[in-house]
Amino acid sequence: MAMERAQIDRRHSEKAYENSMIRAASYHRRDFDLAVIKTNPSDHEQVRSSMLRTTGAPSVNLGRLECLPLEIIFEICLLLDLESLFRFRQVNRRAQQIISAVHGYRETITYALEVLCIVLRTKTAPYFTIYDLFKVLCTRDCLLCGSFGGFVFLPSLMRCCFSCIKEDCLPAIMSVADAKRLIKWSATRLPKSIPVFKTLPGIYSMDETSQKRRMQIVTKEHIARISRCLINEEAQPTRQKKAAVLRYMVTTALPHLDITSGDIQSGICCSGCQVALEEAMRTTGIEVSALGLRDKVYSRDSFLEHFRQCRKAQELFTLSKKGVDIAKISESVRRGGYFNERGVIMSFGR
């Protein structure tokens, strides 16, 4: 028993030491979050608390549904698309009570409410379930490259990373107009089985491009399902001309929830690599690999691994123990990346 206690205490002090390394030598890239679809988290606080609250004991039951065992009702809720689920939740307090107990509901509302609101606003809610959203919240790494993925590709709710957005590695997308032309679709609407993503006005990409018009977007994969013709890369006008900004318009930031430990993380970059890059710019000139290292997003564990090899990060940690604040050393670290003030004000001013 005493040995167990000693082990727990040792693990706690190790974790506290690791946390101080992370605090001293890493930062979160806010500019990456602002390059994609963003929401102001404070706008959702009231919604979040009302969606987590069950107001008093129900005065009426679910009528005919009440004859089903509760487990079956939970299963049905997990199969309902997001739009139907929230309509069902509106029925009465009993429905609210049941939905609050659905597997993954509380975690999804607590940590992925912003994504849920975006899914509703971009009109893709009929294509996904609460479980789809919960699954992507609990997926840590980018499904395309395996790095820490702090983002989600919304047309198929797939975990991805900022590097895959920037480097154009996401599944191909195109406007509905281009898709119709390509597959010679003459009807006004595409079949209902094809999720059509309606983009939101805002400021997108690292160039802070303003997009005022809403566009309808589909994935190549979904279009291929209704068309026998092969959609090759050259035949995609949207991909060639507009995809550079479009891919930022179909993605958003989403933290990772470790369901076992309850830890939530959004990804961190190395302050040491940023400071090293700034020093190289002033003296010897920068190497391409330094840019990649500066932009690399780590999970908590992978950052600690990097820390062991990054001399500059270790220097920052030593300085922090002497009371030197890293934010005073690098303006980029203090601001959380690069962007102009106009972009920040406009992004959060909407």
Ligand SMILES: [Zn+2]
């Ligand atoms: Zn990736």
Ligand SMILES: [Zn+2]
């Ligand atoms: Zn580093």
